[in-house]
Amino acid sequence: MPTVRIPTPLRKQTDGRSQVDVAGDDLRTVVANLTAAHPGLADRILDEGGDLRRFVNVFVRDEDIRFQDGLDTAVGDSDVVSIVPAVAGG
């Protein structure tokens, strides 16, 4: 089952857990199952249209999903999904 890493600002919605295992073979399904299991998460990471919010960056296998297939990105059983806030410049 894929593992989703939860950043600190979102852990209030996951009972403090820093990672959770969520079923799904694409990111859209993983996100749907994640927000079903932890209802408070949906408002925080998804906008009214069901898309990821502007400042939510999601990585599958350490690669930004915008370089993959977005919410349709395939997710394998041993894959790690990271939700990461945007960061300033360097």
Added chain:
Amino acid sequence: MTATIAVPTTSDADALVPNLTGLACRECGEVVEVGLSHVCDVCFGPLEVVYDTDRIASVVSRERIEAGPASLWRYGDLLPTLSADPAHRVDLGTGLTPLRRADRLADRLGLDELWLKDDTNNPTGSFKDRVVAVALSAGRALGIDTFACASTGNLGNSVSAHAAAIGAPAYVFIPSDLEAGKILGSAVHGPNLVTVRGTYDDVNRLCAEVADVKGWGFVNVNLRTYYAEGSKTIGFEIAEQLGWQFPDHVVAPVASGAMMVKIDKGFREFREFGLVDGDLPRISGAQATGCSPVAEAFERDSFDVRPQRPDTIARSLAIGNPADGYYALKVADRTGGAVGHVPDDEIIAGIRLLAETEGVFAETAGGVTIANLKRMVESGHIARDERTVAVISGNGYKTVEAIADSVGPTFEVSPGLDDFLSHLG
């Protein structure tokens, strides 16, 4: 992690004036306590400091600024101040860099009046000393003892130097293939220098996750809210050095986009507090074609920044997923600016033009700024009679690789007069 703002307990005339009331989300407005956080708990948007504007208005004045130190701390009333203890402030002499009139370059470009904000003069040779001075000062007030950053080079140099100067451990994360000057410029100060096999955006993501599991103060992650405010001082200084006047147009390099946003914020605060009157300047941004996500969105007339995989010699601007790109586009839109991009050969030409006309040796980001400025004048975006300021953000000695194939000795001679004279022709 949170901290209570300390109240002065002494009559010491040097006591600072704490000026923050909280951190507010730039998207939804949710307010949280001042602390080591940078992301909104409600909508994941970026947090921004909230100033006690009444308190600032009661103390700030041109006279107080002019009587202040010859560094960015002369604007301390307008920068995040988390404690009254002046010992928390870190000052290596950053800021108040020259604002140079550039008549020879102006003539070449077709402008009546051009100025260079020359941040090659900062302690570690880039504008990053501004943001690091503010971030480490805030971090010390919050009780942070280890500092860190994700860097394209300049920030790492600055964090390494500042941490060394205050005796704090530092962790600096950089892409493994940076220019030698930028790697060594960090390493010499003795930080824990971590080279990462990947792009800056990879480094950035790693650091966001490291910040989540370690208690370190990452200047551009969990201290970002304070850090970014340091770039306002570029705007403050431009206005003060022009005799408490605004220019007509500012051209600044765009990596994350934060500098452009904060220069605008600095100008607006000067007007809000009655320090400068007049119309706010237009602000335009400069990118390299090989990493131009903000310029690409501007061309599409969109605020939706699509990430890119960088491929440019302008490594300091090679951020394919710019956190403040959206806000930089908003500034360009509101002020009548633009965001342009130039290919690498024009970047090199820009570095050389600046060096040959004004004696200022800029790193690649400066070449990007000058080359975009040239294009903006040629296209009519910047009018000849606009009083224009170009922000030169970093020193060329850090990126000599960029011009190594373009410039070199004129001729080599034996140590004899006749040989030399024969070469003169």
